[in-house]
Structures are given as structure tokens and as C-alpha cells.
Amino acid sequence: MEFRQSSKLTGVCYEIRGPVVEQANALEAAGHSILRLNIGNPAPFGFAAPDAVLAGLIARLPQAHGYTDARGITSARQAVAEYYADRGFQGLDERSVYLGNGVSELAGMAIQALVDTGDEVLIPSPDYPLWTAVTRFAGGVPVHYLCDEAAGWQPDLADLEAKITARTKAIVVINPNNPTGAVYSPEVLRQIAELARRHGLMVFSDEIYERIVYDGATHHHFAALAPDLVCLTFGGLSKSHRIAGFRAGWLIVSGPRPAAANYLEGLTMLAGMRLCPNALAQHVIEAALTDNTIDELVRPGGRLEAQRTTAWQTLNELPGVSCVKPQGGLYAFPRIDPDVHRIKDDERFVLDLLLREKIHIVQGTGFNWPQPDHVRIVTLPEAGDMEVAIRRIGRFLDSYQQ
Template identity: 90%
Template sequence: MEFRQSSKLTGVCYEIRGPVIEQANALEAAGHSILRLNIGNPAPFGFAAPDAVLAGLVARLPEAHGYTDARGILSARHALATYYSDRGYIDVDEQAIYLGNGVSELAGMAIQALVDTGDEVLIPSPDYPLWTAVTRFAGGTPVHYLCDESAEWQPDLADLEAKITDRTKAIVVINPNNPTGAVYSPEILAGIAELARRHSLMVFSDEIYDRIVYDGATHHHFGALAPDVLCLTFGGLSKSHRIAGFRAGWLVVSGPRAKARNYLEGLTMLAGMRLCPNALAQHVIEAALTDHTLDELIRPGGRLEAQRTTAWQTLNELPGVSCVKPKGGLYAFPRIDPAVHPIRDDEKFVLDLLLREKIHIVQGTGFNWPRPDHVRIVTLPEAGDLEVAIRRIGRFLDSYQQ
């Protein structure tokens, strides 16, 4: 008898760790050095965790031996309630906060608790593909609304509204956006909020990059701008505090919670089924919320800002390549002009690039973008290394044919 994967996995994919990564791993095992520009993992590029976070980890180690409350430890949830209340959230307390093993776990729980077979969830295109994957895995139907490259990748509200049906349950907002680096304007967020009000939709606001913004951009929390809309805000320490491996994330429920008692009972049940989040990681949250070492990295001339700028400038210098300037996050999402570089299969393109140049990036269709004319590049290497890598990609493009 052949054992086969569950039918629940039909259509579920996560290209950031998709088939190309298996080839990258094989090349590394054979002794090749691979430049990993496929995943936002700060540690391999020399980004250290803040001293205060590590000190807090060591100090609280004796307290982290047992299970915690299913939602997470009270001190961390209290600190987060204060943090979000200071940022304009109304009536957020410890009971409104769930800690998790990164945003990824919490996104899956939040969707599973809401979605029945055939229910629809509106997700941006391009998206962070986890949201599409967990929606499909829950039996739901992801419906992708377009973001407009000509408008700095802001969501197209008309397209979003046109895709709402009687099966729509929620809207996913990713702000700052992965993969585009867009930071959404208050007007766009207000427009999404109005659609959610009018159609009685929940909003999942993925704000993991809320602290990583450039050029004076301001990140606006959806839950603060729309206190009357039921919103789950997702955040964590993986990127802002350079501790991706700790898996320290959270979600905050805001808006009319009384209308969501049954849903929240389900969410709490799922939280209990995993027993609790990683206890040790929970103990660093309180100290991390008062750490400001990121400020030096994102300021003009700071390392993250300089790398973002280098990537953006160098990409736009390549013939047939254009890139909207990322205002937040750790990525660039350049367009490869089909009239100059006709690519029919962008997954094959990134595989061929990997095999020849030993550079690993991700194809745009892996982010549920409908055409094979974009790629995503991580901007975590030092600026000089990033420039060299992008110019190598440009030389590869000049000679590439499919």
C-alpha cells in the first residue's frame, strides 16, 4: 500500500521553502556556497539579537520550565496590552491577546477557527503565501485582490470590493507589505475598514514589520484606525529584534469582541490544543518592547536602510528591470519587463539562476502574483554584497533565454 498525502494539502504551497530550496540544499551539501536571498532570516547576515533580549532570556530561564497559560504568560500579555493601548487601541486587555510560536502559527489558528469549507478570504496579490496556504488548508477559498504597482503597491479598493461575495468571511491586510515593501496610507486603510463594516467582515492585519519603515514613513495600525471593526493584529519579534528562531509572536483582538464570543471560544480551544506557546520565548517579550536598537538600523545611513536603498537603486539600473522603492520590510519586488526578458516560467528562471550563479531568490508567482514577471529579493546582506549579487543577476538576465 502506498501512503499518500492528505487531500487537504491539495493546492497548498509555500514557495519560500518550495522545491527550489531542495536544490539549494543539495548544492550546499555538495560544497557550493549559496547566497540565500529567499527568506527573511536576519541571523545568517550578522544581525544580532539585542542585549536586553538575551539578558532577559537568561534571567527568566528558571521560570520557563513548565507549561504556561494557553494564551501565554500574563506579564507578556499585560505588556502587549499596554503597548497597543499606547498606540491608540481601545479596550485591549490581557484577555484579548494570544501569544504564539511566531505569526505563522497564529495565522493558521485564526483562519482555522473561522473558515468553513467553501468560505472565502480576501488576500492581497502579491501576498505572503502563508495566508493563502492556511486558507486552503482550512478548506477555504483564497480570493486575491490586486495591489497596484503604479500606485506604490497600495491595494486596489475597487478590485477588493468587486471580489466580496456572500461567502467572504475576512480580509487579510499585510502592512508593511511582504513582498513589496509598501506601507499603506491611512486613506487606503480607512477604505478597507469601510468595506469590512459594510459587509460585516473580520480583518486579519499582519503587521510583523510595523517597526521596520524607512524615509520617514509612518506605519498605521489598522486596529487603532478602525476601533469598531473586529480586527486581529499580528506581530512579533522575529524581524524587529532579529530573533526569528525564538518564534515569539502574538495576535491582538480589537473591536467589538462581544460579537465574536463564539469565534474566540474556538480560537482559545485551538490555543489550548497546542498546550502553550514556547515558554522561554514568551519571557523575552516584555523586555523587547522597550528595546530601541532597531532605530539605528532603519535611520538614514543605518544598515537596513542602506541595504534597502542599494537594492532599489541597483535593480533600477539593470536593463529591463524596474523596482518600486520599498518603504518598509526587508524585501524588494522588482519587475522584469517581458518585452526585454521574456520569461514564461519564473520558477524555472529562479532555479536556473541558482544553478548557474548560486543565488537563491523566489519567483513572483510564489507570492500569488498572476504573471511570471516579478521576483522577490531579500535585502539583508551588507550593501556591497547586495550590489554585487544584483549585478550578477543582471548579467545572468542579459544572456538568459527560455
Template identity: 50%
Template sequence: MKQFDKSTKLDGVSYDVRGPVLEEAERMIEVGVKILKLNTGNPAAFDFHAPDEIIRDLILNARNSEGYSDAKGIFSARKAIEQECQLKGFHNVTINDIYTGNGVSELITMSMQGLLDKGDEVLVPMPDYPLWTASVSLAGGTPVHYICDEQAEWYPDMEDIKKKITSRTKGIVIINPNNPTGALYPREILESFVDLAREHQLILFADEIYDRLVMDGLTHIPVASIAPDVFVITFNGLSKSHRVAGFRSGWMVLSGDKSKGAGYIEGLNMLASMRLCSNVLSQQIIQTALGGYQSVDKLLLPGGRIYEQREFIYQAINDIPGLSAVKPKAAFYIFPKIDVDKFNIVNDEQFVLDFLHKYKILLVHGGGFNWQAPDHFRIVYLPRIEELKQTTDSLADFLYDYQQK
């Protein structure tokens, strides 16, 4: 009988966040086990709700959203994005440089599919949001991981990046604020990226989906604002900041010097047209979301839920013998380090699987973010402090006598 196997295009694709640990969690849920899922940054799952005006927009615009839109998106959404880019200081952006998408994830895949041929390389941070690595591979390219240094606030190691640029390198991915570490990059780091892109004629791919989730009075600097003569593609959306992950409302913006990218842009236009358009109803909320009151701001100040949960998880993790963590400055993730010698850990995936079985709490191992050693895992700190305390108390109990066999 004929067998149907997965496409060979997927052979080199790693997307470990959907690996055996998640499959085991889903199996446990199917048989009635209650799992605390700290594996996905899904605000709505933890009682973070969309602003009322966004829900009203969806309802009021339902009848106006029955047909296809322009392949790049409706005018009002792209105009609002263009105006935001102007306020942020992006260079050389018009409405025709803006593409809406079914979330940033679709656009990441599109951006790689339109650019890469077999043998082309893209520099991707390690650790990374794993879709970047997977999308480079799926497009036929080779992801080359550059190190982010935990000892230096998880900032990218620029010397490591320089050593990994070759004649085959097409671009560099910058995830800022970073997932999974919560790092926020200072201007000098971003200027170094721009200098490298200028010197080697590379495209900068700036994943800035968490740019509105910055704490401690710090400011996010869009790399496009300091790169007038470099081709930059910036990705952003509403899933996190406006708590509408399920609406799939994202966009990408082409800025800077696009003079050598005509063929690539033609490919992006082709890919945008092939999917007809992104979800029109979700596009309708963009203008209101960007122009209205930013309710997320109060969540990031002392007394706000995200801020206070960050404070709690950071202190609680560092109080557990054998764990340590750099304090995240943005987003809602923390990426603790495990003392592998103390616990004899050689397999981080086994570590989170053992923890899942014993305490019914789902985490993601560091390897799921293409981290090189079995010594990290990620916690989503969106749950209320009571549930976070349950998690850290369970981790402390689990690690008291844990030894990996």
C-alpha cells in the same frame, strides 16, 4: 504494500517558496556548493544580532520557564502587549484578548482553523506572504486574491476588492507593511478597508509584523487604531524587529467590536489550549523587548545598515536594463519587475532556477507569493552591500544575453 500519501486537506494548499528551486538549492548545498540565500527574511543569517538584554532575559528566566504557562501566555508578556496596544490606540483590548504564539505563523494558521468551513472565502492580497493563502486553504476555505497595484506604490486596488466580496466572504487580510513589496499603506487606504469591513460585517486580519521597520520618516498606522466598531485581529512579533526569528515569539490581539465573534473566540481558545501554550522562554523576552531601547531604529536612518542597503538595492536594480522596482518604504524586501518580452520569460520559477545554477544565488519567484504573472521576483536585502553588489552584478551579467527557452 500500503502507501502513505499526504492528507487530501493539503491538495489545494500552495506554498511555492518550498518548491523545486529551494529543493535544488538544498541539493547543491549538500554536495558542497556555497549558496547566497536571499530567499528568507532571517536577520540572524546576515549578522543582525539580538539585543544583549534579550539574551540576558533568556538566560535569567530559564529556570522560571520549565513549566507550561496559561494557554494564552504569561502575564508579563500579555500585559506588555496590552500596554503597547493602548499606546498605539487600539480599541477595546484587555489582557484576555491577547494570545502569544510560536511566531506569527502559528497564529495565522490558528486564526484560519478556528473560523473557516468549506466554501468560506477570505480576501488575501496578491502578492502575499504565502502562508496566508496556504492557511486559508488548509482550513477548508477559499483564498480570493485581490490586486495590489504596482503602478500605485503597490497599494491595494480597492475597486478590485469590492468586486470580490461575496456572501461567503468572512474576512480580509491586510499585510502592512507588506511582504514582499515593502509597501506602507496610508491612512486613506486603511480607512477604506475599515469601511468595507463595516459595510459587509467582515473581520480584518492585520499582519503588522514589520511595523517597526519603517523608513523615510514615515509612520505606520495600525488598522486597529482606526476601527473601534470593526472586529480586527492584529498579528505582530519580535522575529524581524528584534532579530530573533529563531526564538518564535509572536502574538495576536483581538480588538474592536467582538460582539458577533463569541463562537469564533471560543474556537480560538480551544485551539490555543490544544497546543498547551507557546514557548514560555520566548514569552519571557516580550516585556523587555517592547519596553526597552528600540535598537532597530538606528538601522532605519540614513547611515544605518537597513536604510543604506535599501538605497543600494533600489538604485542597482533600476540600473539593470530590463529590471525595474518600486522603492520599498518598510521591511527588508524588494520585488523587482522583469521585462518578460525582452527576455522571453514565460516561467518565473525557471528564471530564478537558471540564475541559481549559474551564479549560486537563491531568490524567490513572484509566483511563490501568489503573483499572477511570471514577471517578478523577490530579493531579501539583508546582506551587506558587498554581497548585494555581487547579486546585482550577477543579475546584470545574467540578463545581458538571457533568453528563456
């Protein structure tokens, strides 16, 4: 008897860990060294967890043996609520906070609790593909609104408004954006809020990169600008504190709770079904929220800033390649001019690059960008290694044909 995957998985994809990854794994198993520029995992590139986080982890080991509250330990939820109250959120307490095994788990829970079959969720294009995947898995319909490369990858508000229908339930905002590195202006966020207000939509604001911004850019919290809207804000420690493997994330519910009371019952039920988040990771949250070591990495001349700048400059030196300067995050999303390089299948391109150069990047269509003319490159290697890798990609492009 043959066992087939569930029909619920039809159309669900996550190319960051998709088929090309399997080829990369096979090459490593055969003895090749692969430069993994496909996933924002700081640890392999020499980024260490902050000392304060590790000390907090060790100190709390004796208390981390049992289940916690389904939403997370109260002290950590209180710390998260206070952190965001200091940043302009209104009416928060520990009941406003759900802890999770990273933002990925919480995004799935948040969508599952809201979406019925056929409901639509507005998601940016390009997007972090998890949002599209969990919407499809919930039986919903992801509807992608375009972000404008010519405007620094800010959302195209006219396109967003045109795609709102009677089935639309929520708008996803990813700010700072993965994969483009855009940091959204307060004006754009207020206009998105007005659309959500006018059409009665929930907002999911993915702000995992809020502390990784460059060149004096300022991150603005959506919920602080629109306190009258039901907004779920997602954050965590994976990137800012370089502990992706700890899986320490949270979501904050803000706005008029009575309007979301029934929804929150469902969200709390889903939180209970997983029993609780990882108890050990929860115990590092209080210490982590007072750790500011990320500031040294993103300041001018800091390691993350230097790597981002090197990647952006080197990409723009390649013939037929252009890249908007990322203002936040850990990625670059360059455009490969189709009139110069004539790439028709970007997944085939990244696979061919992997096979020849042993460099692993992700195709732009994997982020639900409609044309095969972009790729995403992780900017975590040291600046010198970053430049060498991008020049190798450039040499590959010079001789590549499809």
C-alpha cells in the same frame, strides 16, 4: 502499500521553502556556497539579538520550565496589550492577547477558527503566501485582490470591493507589505475598513514589519483607525528584534468582543490544543518591547536602510528591470520586463539562476502574483554584497533565454 498525503494539502504551497529550496540544499551538500536571498532570516547576515533580549532570556531561564497558560504568560500578554494601547488601540487587556510560536502559527489558528469549507478570504496579490496556504488548508477559498504597482503597490480598492461575495468572511491586510515593501496610507486603510464595515467582515492585519519603515514613512495600525471592527492584529519579534528562531509572536483581538465571542471560544480551544507557546520565548517579550535598537538600523544611513537603498538603486540600473522603492520590510519586488527578457516560467528562471550563479531568490508567482514577471529579493546582505549580488543577477539576465 503506498501512503499518500492528505487531500487537505491539495493546492497548498509555500514557495519560500518550496522545491527550489531542496535544490539549494543539495548544492550546499555538494560543497557550493549559496547566497540565500529567499527568506527574511536576519541571523545568517550578521544581525545579532539585542542585549536586553538576551539578558531577559537568561534571567528568566529558571522560570521557563513548565507549561504556561494556553494563551501565554499573563505578564507578557499584559505588556503586549499596553504596547498597543499606547498606539491607539481601545479596550485592551491581557485577555485580548494570544501569544504564539511566531505569527505563522497564529495565522493558521485564526483562519482555522473562522473558516468553513467554501468560505472565502480576501488576500492581497502579491501576498505573503502563508495566508493563502492556511486558508486552503482550512478548506477555505483564497480570493486575491490586486495591489497596484503603479500606485506604489497600494491595494486596488475597486478590485477588492468587486471580489466580495456572500461567502466572504474576512479581509487580510499585510502592512508593511511582504513582498512589495509598501506602507499603506491611512486613507486606504480607512476605505478597507469601510468595506469590512459595510459587509460585516473580520479583518486580519499582519503588521510584523511595523517597526521596519524607511524615509520617514509612518505605519498606521488598522485597528486604531477602525476600533468598531473586529480586527486581529499580528506582530512579533522575529524581524524587528532579529530573533526569528525564537518564534515569539502574538495576535491582538480588538473591537466589539461580544460579536466575536463564539469565534474566540474556538480560537481559545485551538490555543489549548497546542498546550502553550514556547515558554522561554515568551519571557523575552517584556524586555523586547522596550528595546529600540531597530531604530538605528532603519534611520538614514542605518544598515537596513542602506541595504534597502542599494538594492533598489541597483535593480533599477539593470536593463529591463524596474523596482518600486520599498518603504518598509526586508525585501524588494522588482519587475522583469517581459518584452525585454521574455521569461515565461519564473520558477524555472529562479532555478536556473540558482544553478548557475548560486543565488537563491523566489519567483513572484510564489506570492500569488498572476504573471511570471516579478521576483522577490531579500535585502539583508551588507550594502556592498547586495550590489554585487544584484549585478550578478543582471549579468545572468543579459544572456538568459527560455
